[in-house]
Amino acid sequence: MNESDVKLERTEPKRSRLFSRRRMLACLAATAAAVYTDMRFIEPNWIGVGRHRVPILPAGSNPVRIVQLSDLHASSEVPLDFIEYAINLGLQQKPDIICLTGDFITHSWDEWDAYSKIMQQLSAAAPTFASTGNHDGCKWIARYGGYARPTKVVDMLEKANIRVLMNEREQVAIPNKASFELIGLGDIWADDFKPQLLGETKQDDMPRVLLSHNPDTKDLIENANWDLMLSGHTHGGQLTLPWGSTPFAPVRDKRFVRGLHPWKNHWLHITKGVGSLRKMRLNCFPEISVVELVAVS
Ligand SMILES: [Fe+2]
Incomplete structure (x- = not known):
């Protein structure tokens, strides 16, 4: 073995380690770029349809199709044309009624007439009902530049012929x-939560469906008489980690962040919503929901 062979033996492992480290860093950077691209530019714009069946109607009843839209979050990050796309997707599902479960805006908003005009497409197609969310106007959102009361949102909805139920009841x-x-x-x-109506006897023992933005509401009305609660608020967790947890969902009870669930003697449905905050979603595509009420078997 001559001198040059010895040098080669000493330097080759270092080159190999350096190459591996560079390759690993390049892979990490490429993965991070792919995740960011998906989270910021693909998922928030790729809306789907969630479908569920809830057996709460009397035996022999024909199914009732509810289309639920929630958390539209009109803002600079969620423009009206994206919301209009979601509305059209909802109308394609041929709803019997349409339910909207709050967070129509994120903070403040200016284009009220344009917003009302696109929302009118819903009420023109089917009876449309709405409840409000924490972003629509209250002391909490006023701390972040929002409105102190949901007056502007309610006015926009009423101009669109949408019935806003603020602790109110309708027979459908x-x-x-x-x-x-x-x-x-x-x-x-x-x-704004006033549950007194829930203490009253149900009319003719009809099924009772609640619109309640935040699914944590359930714990305050656990023993009341209701069948199904339609909620949003969580955005499905918005960022879902690879092992399925949703640490950023703004609810106390993280068991109920998306989808349909039996709970006690009730049903809960939490839609992932249309818009998002900071236009970021990961493993959590936006959705409109079709909740079909069907007869008990
Ligand atoms: Fe929201």
């Missing part, structure tokens, strides 16, 4: 289908 009767009672509850973060 769809021709040739079962009737049910719909109660819209004020939001718990907004201190």
Whole structure:
């Protein structure tokens, strides 16, 4: 073995380690770039349809199709044309009624007439009902530049012929289908929650469906008489870690962040919502939801 062979033996492992480290860093950088691109530019714009069936109608009833849209979050990050796309996707599902469960804006908003005009497409197609969320106006969102009350949002919805249920009740009767009672509850973060209606006897023992922005509301009305609660607020967790946890979901009870769940003697449905905050979603595509009420078997 001559001198040059010895040098080669000493330097080769260092080159190999350096190459591996560079390759690993390049892989990490490429993965981070791919995740960021997906999170920021792909997922927030790729809306799907979530479908569920809830057996709460009397035996022999025809199914009632509810289309639920929530957390539209109109803002510089969620423009009206994206919201209009979601509305059209909802209308393609041929709803019997449409339910909107709050957070129509993120902070402040200026284009009220344009917003009302696109929302009118919903009420023109089917009876449309709404409840409000914590971003629509309350002391909490006023601390972050929002409105102190949801007056502007309610005005926009009413101009669009949408019935806003603020701790109010409506009887929904769809021709040739079962009737049910719909109660819209004020939001718990907004201190607008008044559950007194839930203490009253259900009319003709009809199924009772609640619109309540925040699914944590359930714990305050656990023993009341209701069948299904339609909620949003969580955005499905918005960022879902690879092992499935949703640490950023703004709820106390992180078991119920998205989807349909039986709970006690009730049902909960939490939609992932249309918009998002800071236009970021990971493993959590936005959605409109089709919740079909069907007869108990
Ligand atoms: Fe929201």
